[in-house]
Amino acid sequence: MHCPFCRHSDSRVVDSRTSDDGASIRRRRQCPQCQRRFTTIETASLAVVKRSGATEPFSREKIINGVRKACQGRPVSEDDLALLAQGVEETLRGTGSAELDAHEIGLAILGPLRELDVVAYLRFASVYQAFDSLDDFEAAIATLRADRLERPEVTAD
Numbered sequence: 097m098h099c100p101f102c103r104h105s106d107s108r109v110v111d112s113r114t115s116d117d118g119a120s121i122r123r124r125r126q127c128p129q130c131q132r133r134f135t136t137i138e139t140a141s142l143a144v145v146k147r148s149g150a151t152e153p154f155s156r157e158k159i160i161n162g163v164r165k166a167c168q169g170r171p172v173s174e175d176d177l178a179l180l181a182q183g184v185e186e187t188l189r190g191t192g193s194a195e196l197d198a199h200e201i202g203l204a205i206l207g208p209l210r211e212l213d214v215v216a217y218l219r220f221a222s223v224y225q226a227f228d229s230l231d232d233f234e235a236a237i238a239t240l241r242a243d244r245l246e247r248p249e250v251t252a253d
């Protein structure tokens with residue numbers, strides 16, 4: 097890492113700190129030539145390959161924005177969205193791939209969104225899976241109903 101002040105080609109780490117969520121490491125560095133200090137942030141590389149073939153860095157904020165649209169008018173809080181996005185990121189990082197395509201990200205969102213809110217799930221799935229007829233909705237709803245019968249909700253009484 098070049099010194100950003102004098103472009104010296106080396107620097108010494110004087111302090112390392114892991115972020116609260118463990119996803120990044122902040123390092124304080126000192127240039128041995130000009131003695132000035134600067135900070136670097138190290139994260140595991142995770143890029144998204146778009147349909148156009150262009151890549152962009154993975155963004156939790158983009159996940160939240162996409163899911164928020166599907167959750168309009170639904171009883172889903174900002175905390176729920178943040179937790180969902182965090183879970184999606186953990187799932188994606190867990191694959192060990194440095195590059196993911198947009199399709200894989202959509203798939204990773206569908207599972208937890210279904211647990212969160214079935215209406216939002218159907219809205220998201222209809223866009224993501226390009227539903228183009230009532231049959232597609234019927235099939236998705238039939239799957240939801242069948243799964244619900246297999247896993248009856250536990251009632252406390």
Ligand SMILES: [Zn+2]
Nearest residue numbers: 099102127130
């Ligand atoms: Zn320097």
